Amino acid sequence: MTASSRPLSRKDIRRENERLILEAAEKVFAEAGFGGATMQLIADMAGLPKANLHYYFPTKESLYRQVVQAIFLDWLKAADVFDAAPGPVEGLGAYIDAKMEISRRHPAGSKVWASEVMHRAPVIQDYLETTLVEWTEGRMDVIRRWIAEGKMDAVDPRHLLYMLWATTQHYADFGHQIETLNGGRPLSDVQWAAAKETVKGIILKGIGAQPSPGA
Template sequence: MAPTRRSSSKKERRQESEKLILSAAEKVFAEAGFGGATMQLIADVAGLPKANLHYYFPTKESLYRQVVQNIFQIWLQAADIFDAADGPAEGIGAYIDAKMEISRRHPEGSKVWASEVMHGAPVIQDYLETTLMEWTAGRADVIRRWIDEGRMDPVDPDHLLYMLWATTQHYADFGHQIETLNGGAPLSDDQWEAAKASVKQIILRGIGALD
């Protein structure tokens, strides 16, 4: 049993180190961008030797791509309810709730994604042309089905998705602006719940998904 415990402990230490590195990298990439970030700076923020970073992530690009992939995977998981929902009110409503909660809890990851795309996606263009394109096409098919079933107004699925992304991710990407307009304080729990309710009401009524 001892070797098993040692093996488990080693695995846990590895996972903890990777988590620490990714958290630091997310923060540094969000603040400095890919070009301004360095492996040394990320190591300093993580509180680890630079050699540790290169052990887990050989290059800055490999670390950056992992940060981007992580936030996208979190977004994909948020859309699971989208596919299984009975209709747009339930599916899109739950998607809005989940995406806004992600903006609340993972703002740095969202900022990294936004900065990358605004700069023409020099590192992850291949990801946009494959994973994102396939995901978007699948969700657009679900929206078209709801439209055909008369559950919502006939709107362009792509533009609806763009609006959902822009609205929910605004709370992460422009968090400082929101805090400033909120008297210099982050949104409270009650304010977050009110924001989710408002966004759902505006969008779902706008597409005819609510009575």
């Protein structure tokens, strides 16, 4: 029996079902919002019985929080480069690349987050007040260090982060508008690469970012 024909273990089945559910939930929540989404709609999108959803996620809120947490964890991983980067060119450049790639691969997740926040975060306010606050303070400290080391202009770190989020997530949240302006077609690989380089060039030049020695 080959590896490909070997029966799936319970753990494999669980992992695959959770993946299908989360992918479907991300799309349904993005299109219908928390109020308009139903477990039945998500089950139909995932191609699974509704009972399976309730087995893995007892309530719609628990599933919604998992979807929101997943996109935020992706954004946190994208910022891992901050702590180890020698300066803003390397750190912010890699962060922009990673955030725009997330917008490309998970546009629905970004839309779920945006919708939740625009409605004053009725489900995840506790998450914003803890995890997001701590993460933001940590990244601002890194930016302040780069400023103190003379590697970039003395800009307000908080507003720099807001600009980075707005710019990179625009490609997900307003993807339809971008496609319309692109002749009704999604951006190609070449266009995505050009977009990343353009965004990095504008932002890094705008904050006077200096390459680290030897970079």
